[in-house]
Every structure is written in structure tokens, then in C-alpha cells.
Amino acid sequence: MATSIIHLFVTTLLVAAHTAFAESNMLQDFCVADLKGEKVNGYPCKDPAQVTPEDFYYTGLANGASTTNTTLGSAVTSGNVEKIPGLNTLGVSMSRVDYAPGGLNPPHLHPRASEAIFVLEGRLFVGFLTTTGKLISRHINKGDVFVFPRALLHFQQNPNNAPASVLAAFDSQNSGAQGVGPTLFGANPPIPDDLLAKAFYLEPQEVQKVKGKFPAKK
Template identity: 40%
Template sequence: MYHIIFFLLQLLIFSSHAAVQDFCVGDLTGPEGPAGYSCKKPATVTVDDFVFSGLGMPGNTTNIIKAAVTPAFSAQFPGVNGLGISIARLDLAAGGVVPLHTHPGGSEVLVVVQGYILAGFISSANSVYYKILKKGDVMIFPQGLLHFQINAGGIPAVAFVSFSSPSPGLQITAFALFANNLPSVLVEKTTFLDDAQVKKLKAVLGGTG
């Protein structure tokens, strides 16, 4: 009887150890699927896979929105692959804005480290939640909801944002509508904007049609 119990315990311990996988460093030489990247062979994993040094420098904010996001997602930081986490740096120059956008793949936590940021989101019931955040303030944005960040001071603002996904995705509403070849007549019917407004926004954002 004791031999059987001992055998079963050994089998349980062996099975538990066999099922444990500490990490799945992304193999960036292959495609990224819905479940992330395939795992690198353990023998090829190094400490550099778990270290990202790209968030110490400001992003380039010389663009139409005067904002820059420096991501440390699985595509840039293979160590987060499969872990359900990632991080990024947000830089907002004076007058900068990250327009209404969503992250289909994850919720977001924003921590302000410099300046003032007006941030907010819109619930699926169309309730609006927004506030001016200062250094040390934290705000959350639930997965999939439209949200935005605007520089609310006269100096550059910086924040770090973390996500509940190694690849949260991004869709900026204005770019989705006006920066592609979606026919203007369809944009007009689905947004209630007139033709002149649609053509003007497409000209600004590089859209056609």
C-alpha cells in the first residue's frame, strides 16, 4: 500500500514539474499569432531577452499629434511574450495629443512622471470619465474602450503605461476613418460629416477615396 502511495506521489511531483514552463521568450523570426510568438529554444535564451533599455530616451514628437509612444511589447521585448504584460513610454510635447483610440487586446495603466496630462475614456454606455493628472497620478483605461491623452501644461509631459497583454494592439479612430482608402461616401454616411469635412480630414491625415 505504501509503495503505491509513494509511486503516486512521485508521479504527481514529476507531472507537476514537467508541466511548468517558466517563460516563453518570443521567437521573433517567426510570425506573431493570436497567442503570441512561438517560444525560442531555451538554449538560445539570454539575459538580454529579459531586459529592455529603450524607455530612457524621449520619443520623437515632431509629428502631427506632437506625441510619441515608445513600446516595449513582445515585438520589441521578447521576454514579455506569453506573460500577459507589457510597458511603453508616452511623450507629449506642449500641445500634444493622443487622439481617441482603443487597445483591443488589453487594459492600460498610465503613470504620469512629468508635466500634466488630461486623460479620459468613454464607457460602452457613453459615460465619460476624464481628469487632469499630475506627476505621480495613475489612471486606468479598461480594455477596448475609447480613451485619449492630452498635454495639459506648457511643458513636455511624460508617462509610463503598462498593459495586461504583451501585444495590446492599437487603433486610432481618426486614422481608421481618414488615413486610409475607405470611400468618402461611406465615411460620410457612418459619421454624419459632410463631404467637405471628410475631404479636409483625409487631406490632413493622408487618406484617399
């Protein structure tokens, strides 16, 4: 009798787990983000009665951003859930990246998304690094697509004398971005100099010099 009860209990748990997994997708048409609500792994849903077409509309990627005053000659314009509330729970977003001649989008990673870029204009040198340190790279031209796998370090460089631009698509409503330099040398509180010096085979004064280029994040 006890064995039968245990079997019934285990079976019930397995069915419940399967049902929960099967219904992990949205059970409503949309969940427009309430950007003023408390954020816990995403935004709460806006009252459907207050949803408007503007929640699903954005013009920010239509025109290139200025790269004149940027340090590395590149500018990223995001089209994520914070710009398009209708993206909430949909698992997609876009960005535009503009590059001055010689501009660089330096090595960085997106912890929550893979990325595909489509070249709008110009020619770029792009690549990513595998976890074994292999560089996968090539030059891409207008109309080409290149893919960067989730959470792998990657970059884009414009080695030419003309501007370039791309549209980037992500399989996350907010992909996140973590740059190598700012993360390591601009950490708050700071990573100890001796640790960084040992990790990168630098002298302590060299670490301080690099940190000076990356103000600590607040």
C-alpha cells in the same frame, strides 16, 4: 448499458475540459519569442539553449522620445514583445508616452488590453468614454495613476506650457492600438465617402479633406 456508456463518455469529456482549463497557464518557466518564427496568435518559443539575459532586458523607456516632428505633439515608445522577447506568453508590456506642451495622444483604443498610466512628469488631462457615451475624465499630476478599461476609447492631453511624460502598463504582451481618425479615414481599401459623410453628417468634399490628412495604410 447504453445509458451508462453515454454517462461515462460525458463525464470523461467534462474531466478533460476541466483539466485543459486548469492547465491553460504556462507549463514551463518562460517562452522567449522567436521573432523570426511564424506568428500564430503569438510567437513560437526560442530554443532555451539560445536564451540570453538580453531577451529580458530593454532600455528604450529610460529616455524621452522627441516630439519635435510629430503632428500632434506626442510620441509613444513601446516596450512590447517585439522589443522584449522574454515577454512572450507573459501577458504584460509597457510603453512610454512623451508630450510636448499642448501635445495630444488622440482618441484610440487597445483591443487586447486594459491600460494603467503613471505620470513621470508634468500634468495631463485624461479620460475615456463608456459604451453609453459617458466621459470619465480628470486632470492628473506627477506621481498619479489613471486606468483605462480594455477596448474603450481614451485619450491624454497636455494642456500646459511644459513637457509631460507617462509610463503605461498593459495586461497583454502586445496590446494593439486603433486610432479613430486613421482607422476610419485612412482605411485600405478606403471606406466609401458617402458612407462616412452620412455617418458623421459631413459633405463629401469634407470627407475628402479629412482623408487627405490620413494617408491610407499599406
